[in-house]
Amino acid sequence: MVRPRTPLLSRDRIVEVATAIVDADGLDALSTRRLARELGVQAPSLYNHFATKEQIVDAIGDSIVAGVDLSMLGRDPWPEALKAWARAYRSAFRAHPNVVPFLARGPARRPASLRLADAVYGALVTAGWPPGDATRIGATMRFFVAGSALGSFALGFVDDPDLYARDYPHLRDAHRLAGQHAHVDDSAFELGLEALVDGLERRFERL
Amino acid sequence: MVRPRTPLLSRDRIVEVATAIVDADGLDALSTRRLARELGVQAPSLYNHFATKEQIVDAIGDSIVAGVDLSMLGRDPWPEALKAWARAYRSAFRAHPNVVPFLARGPARRPASLRLADAVYGALVTAGWPPGDATRIGATMRFFVAGSALGSFALGFVDDPDLYARDYPHLRDAHRLAGQHAHVDDSAFELGLEALVDGLERRFERL
DNA sequence: GTCCGTTAACTAACGCCGTTAGTTTCTAGG
DNA sequence: CCTAGAAACTAACGGCGTTAGTTAACGGAC
Known part of the structure; x- marks a missing residue:
């Protein structure tokens, strides 16, 4: 697969799955490889949507605070x-x-x-x-x-x-x-x- | 060097240098390899004194709280x-x-x-x-x-x-x-x- | 004084990690 | 229709924590 007809990833979907991983198994369990696997994708593909892993965690934080x-x-x-x-x-x-x-x-x-x-x-x-x-x-x-x-x-x-x-x-x-x-x-x-x-x-x- | 006449490491010395690294460059900068290098030693030698890196950080924490x-x-x-x-x-x-x-x-x-x-x-x-x-x-x-x-x-x-x-x-x-x-x-x-x-x-x- | 178990260093290596480079193919806009 | 860019890929780099196995010095028992 080189480029799918409809995108596999979106910032929202990445944040959602990342949050689930952290909630289930802790911050340390969140790796780009595992996150990608659970999204059905290879790790480097994440970098089309976020510049670093830290930005992904930042987005998790923002989505939590936004719910207050x-x-x-x-x-x-x-x-x-x-x-x-x-x-x-x-x-x-x-x-x-x-x-x-x-x-x-x-x-x-x-x-x-x-x-x-x-x-x-x-x-x-x-x-x-x-x-x-x-x-x-x-x-x-x-x-x-x-x-x-x-x-x-x-x-x-x-x-x-x-x-x-x-x-x-x-x-x-x-x-x-x-x-x-x-x-x-x-x-x-x-x-x-x-x-x-x-x-x-x-x-x-x-x- | 296989085993020196006087030990190169001690728990206190490890904690001291580890604290200095964290103070200077942050928690993420503390790696077993860097800590070992600054102690003049190879990384696995640390495991003769602490079972895991987390125990080293724990010891840093304890020494700080002990000073209150x-x-x-x-x-x-x-x-x-x-x-x-x-x-x-x-x-x-x-x-x-x-x-x-x-x-x-x-x-x-x-x-x-x-x-x-x-x-x-x-x-x-x-x-x-x-x-x-x-x-x-x-x-x-x-x-x-x-x-x-x-x-x-x-x-x-x-x-x-x-x-x-x-x-x-x-x-x-x-x-x-x-x-x-x-x-x-x-x-x-x-x-x-x-x-x-x-x-x-x-x-x-x-x- | 010699033996011997323990200690504390070593080298080599494993399987992870975050990230970058370079490639390919599909999409969207003019 | 053409093309620029987006979004996936494969391959790889250097670093990480840790384990296994080796070696030599130490410290106590006889």
Whole structure:
């Protein structure tokens, strides 16, 4: 086959299959050869659509961030909007946990990230925040959401009672975390989010 | 050379040179062949000291986390201790920005991370927090610190006035962020940290 | 002092990887 | 109809992490 009558590949199809591979088997499992194989094609053909493999991963990231609901920003009161947006942002990450290390990595120059930054900044300024604070709050929320989506805290612990008791005096019961990591991570996120927005509201009152 | 009179390698020396490579040229620049070359050795010799390359990177991570000052925990009042510890944690990350994506990645089962979790959990419980809340607060702080160390928020913007004005109505002045990313990221971290701990103090009062 | 198991270096090689060069054939636009 | 460019191909390069198998020095036991 030299050139098919109808194209075998498209950017969308490549991103779709690449996302499936990463979701199923992790970032490291995404190689140009495997991606091409699952697309029914040879690896170099990908380079007719993307200049590098990194651009493919970038496109995966953009498509994930593009799915974050922004409708509450500028509509609801800012504290509620901020919390709802943070939850939507985090759950978009959580739907593709293997991509998060890449997403959180570099500065996000992808279009969807800019649209998101624009929306949250605009909502805060409209609500009465000074521009400088609005920038910092957008950044802080990104820090928190990215960090919480990144690595499970509770997964760091293994279900072995003896392991911690010996060396870490306060972690006697830490082994129990292993079995409930999803719940622990979720409730830690909720606690932090409430505290953070609560602190921001107090700061806002002082303006 | 088959076996030298005094060993050429040691775990410490490998970790030291590996850290220097990652700091200088990034995680991707760390290959077993380059690491070996800079150690004056052939690549497979590394496998006498570490089972996999990942274990080498793990050891880099552990040595960084081991440097975080924990002395304020259990000594100062918990809100101040928590803030000072978060700043120390973050600046340890910031000293090795290229390692952070790896550090933040998986659950941290390395000894230094466990010691750190033990110290912060112990300090909170001693201060009067219920154990469940202490766990969540430790996790939340880790989320925030890891997220803030991970990717610069401000670096996501390029110093090009026209780029944003067209597509993102509120980001008219975003291009100015590019020149001040360090300051923006630092002050966003400070603002978030103050708000977060402030919110936690209010929650503590309500107990 | 000699033996011997272990250690720490080596060389050679395997099967991956991302990517480039060069070729072929089909499509789309004038 | 002709032609420029797009989209597939094959072949190959240099690098990667890792394994197998070899060799010589070390350190303890007799």
